[in-house]
Amino acid sequence: MNKISAKVKKRIAANVTGYLLILPLLIGLVIFTVYPLLVSLFNSFFYNYDGFSPYSEFEFGFGNYARAFTGYESKVFWKSVGITFSYAAVMVPLGLVLSFLLALFLNQKTKGVGVFRLIYYIPCLIPSIVSSMIYLYIFNPYYGLMNDIFAAVGLPKSQFFNSDDYVAVVTYMFMSLFGIGGGMLIWLAGLKSIPSTYYEAAKIEGGGYFYSLVRITVPLCSPYIFYQLITNVIATLQICSAAYMISSSGGVDDNLLFFGLYIYRNFMNNNFGYSSALAYLLFVVVAVLSGILFRFNKYVYYEGDN
Amino acid sequence: MERSRAVKKVLRKAVVYFFFVLISAFFLFPLIVMFFRSFFTTAESLRIGAGLFPSGEWNWGSYAQAIDSDFLKYFGNTLIVILANVIGQPLTAGLAAYAFTKVKFDGRKIIFTVAMGTIMLPSILTMIPVYKIFVDIGWTNTLLPITVPAFFGGGFLNIFLIMQFIRSLPKEMEEAAVMDGANVLHLMFRITFPLVFPVIALVAVQSFFFAWNDFMGPLMYITDDDLFTLSVGIYNKFFTAITPEESMPNVQMATGVLILIPPMIVFMLFQKQLVEGVTLTGLKA
Numbered sequence: 001m002n003k004i005s006a007k008v009k010k011r012i013a014a015n016v017t018g019y020l021l022i023l024p025l026l027i028g029l030v031i032f033t034v035y036p037l038l039v040s041l042f043n044s045f046f047y048n049y050d051g052f053s054p055y056s057e058f059e060f061g062f063g064n065y066a067r068a069f070t071g072y073e074s075k076v077f078w079k080s081v082g083i084t085f086s087y088a089a090v091m092v093p094l095g096l097v098l099s100f101l102l103a104l105f106l107n108q109k110t111k112g113v114g115v116f117r118l119i120y121y122i123p124c125l126i127p128s129i130v131s132s133m134i135y136l137y138i139f140n141p142y143y144g145l146m147n148d149i150f151a152a153v154g155l156p157k158s159q160f161f162n163s164d165d166y167v168a169v170v171t172y173m174f175m176s177l178f179g180i181g182g183g184m185l186i187w188l189a190g191l192k193s194i195p196s197t198y199y200e201a202a203k204i205e206g207g208g209y210f211y212s213l214v215r216i217t218v219p220l221c222s223p224y225i226f227y228q229l230i231t232n233v234i235a236t237l238q239i240c241s242a243a244y245m246i247s248s249s250g251g252v253d254d255n256l257l258f259f260g261l262y263i264y265r266n267f268m269n270n271n272f273g274y275s276s277a278l279a280y281l282l283f284v285v286v287a288v289l290s291g292i293l294f295r296f297n298k299y300v301y302y303e304g305d306n
Numbered sequence: 307m308e309r310s311r312a313v314k315k316v317l318r319k320a321v322v323y324f325f326f327v328l329i330s331a332f333f334l335f336p337l338i339v340m341f342f343r344s345f346f347t348t349a350e351s352l353r354i355g356a357g358l359f360p361s362g363e364w365n366w367g368s369y370a371q372a373i374d375s376d377f378l379k380y381f382g383n384t385l386i387v388i389l390a391n392v393i394g395q396p397l398t399a400g401l402a403a404y405a406f407t408k409v410k411f412d413g414r415k416i417i418f419t420v421a422m423g424t425i426m427l428p429s430i431l432t433m434i435p436v437y438k439i440f441v442d443i444g445w446t447n448t449l450l451p452i453t454v455p456a457f458f459g460g461g462f463l464n465i466f467l468i469m470q471f472i473r474s475l476p477k478e479m480e481e482a483a484v485m486d487g488a489n490v491l492h493l494m495f496r497i498t499f500p501l502v503f504p505v506i507a508l509v510a511v512q513s514f515f516f517a518w519n520d521f522m523g524p525l526m527y528i529t530d531d532d533l534f535t536l537s538v539g540i541y542n543k544f545f546t547a548i549t550p551e552e553s554m555p556n557v558q559m560a561t562g563v564l565i566l567i568p569p570m571i572v573f574m575l576f577q578k579q580l581v582e583g584v585t586l587t588g589l590k591a
Contacts, residue, residue: 011412017490018411025402025421025465028458033424036435043434051438102329110322118577119330122337125569127519129537130562133544134336137343137555143352145339151355178336185581238428241521245541263430264522272434279431286428 040276049273064277073274079254080262083169087258088236091173096228099183104217106184107191117188121181132245135175136161161246161256168255172243183228190224191217234286240264337566344368344559351556368560377561379532380539384518387452387535391517394456395464396509403468404494408480421462437526451527452520452535456513464509467583471502508579511572518569536565 019026043049047063068077106117123131138145139160147157160171194217202212240260247256257265259282266275338358343351345364350356405411406418440451475498483497499506521537528534534542540561547553573580 014409015411018405018409021401021405024398024458029421032436032455033432036432039435040431116326116330120333123333125573127565128521129540130565133558133562134340138339143354148355260430267434276434282428283431290426
C-alpha cells in the first residue's frame with residue numbers, strides 16, 4: 001500500500017515539475033502557433049476580410065483562393081509565383097553546387113584554411129539592413145560602382161534593381177551568392193565525417209580523384225544534400241525582409257515581388273483574409289515539397305544503414 | 307628529379323593560395339566598398355566613376371553624421387530587445403529541454419512531437435493573428451511584441467539542440483546529487499546547465515544575432531520613431547529619402563560599418579560555437 005502511494009506521489013511530482021518547466025513553451029505554442037494557425041485558416045475563408053470588421057459582413061467560401069487564381073489579382077499573383085519559382089529553380093541548385101565546390105576546395109590540409117573559411121562565411125553575418133544599403137549603393141543605376149565596372153569592361157549601363165524585367169531578379173540572385181558561406185560550413189561538416197580509410201581504399205584500387213568524388217564523397221554527403229535542399233527551398237519561398245528593403249514592398253512594376261513579400265504587402269494593406277489564403281497556399285506548397293523530399297530520403301545513404 | 311618535384315609542390319601551393327585569395331576578394335568586396343566609401347564626402351559618393359578610395363582627405367565627418375541622436379536612440383531600443391531575447395530564449399529553451407530529457411511527465415512525447423512539427427511552418431502563416439492579438443491588447447507601439455515572446459517559445463531548434471547535449475551527459479553526477487537530496491532547480495542550475503554551458507551560450511549568441519537583424523517584427527508593430535530599433539530606424543532614415551543628396555551614401559556606409567561592429571565582435575568571441583552551431587542545426591545566422 002505504502003509502496004503504491006509512493007509511486008503515485010513520484011508520478012504526480014514528475015508531472016507537476018515537467019509541466020511547470022514547459023509552461024512557458026506550452027503557452028507560447030498555443031498563443032503564437034496553434035491558435036494563429038486556426039484563426040488564419042478561418043480568416044482565409046472570408047472574402048476580402050479586413051481583420052477588424054465583424055465576420056458577418058464578409059462572404060464565406062473560397063473567394064480569397066479564387067481571387068488569387070482567377071480574379072483581378074491573378075496577374076500580380078502569377079507574377080509573384082513566377083519570380084519566386086524561377087529564383088528557386090536557379091538559386092537552390094546553383095547555391096548547393098557552388099557551396100559544395102567551395103567546401104571541397106577548403107577541405108584540404110593547408111596552412112591558413114581556417115582563416116579563409118571565416119572570410120567566406122563573413123557575408124552571412126551582415127544584418128540585412130546593412131547588406132541592403134551596400135547592394136543598393138553598389139547597384140545604383142546612376143552613381144553605383146557596378147555600372148562603373150560595367151563601363152570599364154565595355155558593357156552597357158544597367159538599371160539593376162530598378163529595371164522592370166528579369167534583370168532585377170538576376171541582380172538579386174547575384175547578391176545572394178555572397179551568402180553561400182553558410183551552406184559551405186554544412187558541407188564541410190559532411191566532408192569531415194567521411195572516414196579517410198575509404199579514400200585510401202579507393203586509391204589502392206587505382207581510383208583517381210574524380211572516381212573518389214563521384215563514388216565516395218557525393219554519396220556519403222547525401223544526407224546533407226537532402227537536408228539543405230529542404231531548408232533552402234523553404235527559405236526561398238519565404239524571402240521577405242531583404243526584398244522588402246531593396247524594393248520597398250515590390251519594386252518597379254512588382255519586379256521583386258517575391259511570394260513572401262506579396263503576402264506581407266497584402267497584410268500591410270489590411271487584406272487579412274486574402275493574405276491568410278496566400279499564406280495557406282504557401283503552406284501547402286511547403287508541405288508538398290517537404291513530402292516529396294522526404295520520399296527521396298529513401299535513396300539517401302545514412303551511416304550505419306545496410 | 308627530387309628538385310622538380312619540390313618545385314611542383316610549391317607551384318601547386320601557390321595556385322591554391324591564389325584562388326583562396328581571389329575568392330576572398332569576392333566575398334569581401336561588399337565590405338571593402340562599404341568601408342572605403344564611408345570615408346567619402348557626400349558629393350564624391352554620388353559621383354560617377356568615383357573609384358574605391360577617397361581622392362582627397364579621408365572624411366571622418368560621415369561617422370559624425372551617422373552617430374546622431376537618432377542613432378543612439380535606436381541603439382538603446384535595440385539593446386533592450388537584445389537583452390530580452392538573449393535572456394528569454396536560452397532560459398525557456400533550457401527549461402523545456404531539461405523537462406523533455408530528464409522529467410518523465412505524461413504526454414511529453416505528444417507535446418514534443420507537436421512542437422517539433424512546427425519547425426517547418428512558414429512564420430508568415432501565424433504572423434497575422436499574432437499581430438491581431440497584440441493590436442487587441444494594445445501592445446502596438448511598444449517594445450513588448452518583440453521582447454515578451456522571447457520568454458514563451460525559445461525556438462524549437464534550440465530546444466532540440468540543448469536536448470542533444472543534455473542526453474550526452476553522464477548520469478552519475480546527477481544521481482549523486484539526488485542522493486544528497488537536491489531539488490530540480492538545484493539539479494538544473496547547479497549541475498546540468500553549467501555542464502552544457504557551450505550550447506546555452508550558442509543559443510544566446512544566436513538570439514543576439516536574431517534580435518540585432520530582425521526587421522519585420524519592429525516594422526510591423528512600431529510606428530513611433532522613439533521606439534524604432536536600428537534596422538527599422540535606419541531603413542526609415544535612408545530608404546525613404548527622395549533626392550540622392552538626401553540619401554547620403556557615404557553616411558549610409560558609415561552607419562553600416564557601425565552596425566556591423568557588434569555582430570563582428572560577438573562572432574569573433576564565439577566563433578567556435580557558432581561554426582559548430584551552423585553545422586549542427588544548419589541555421590545561418
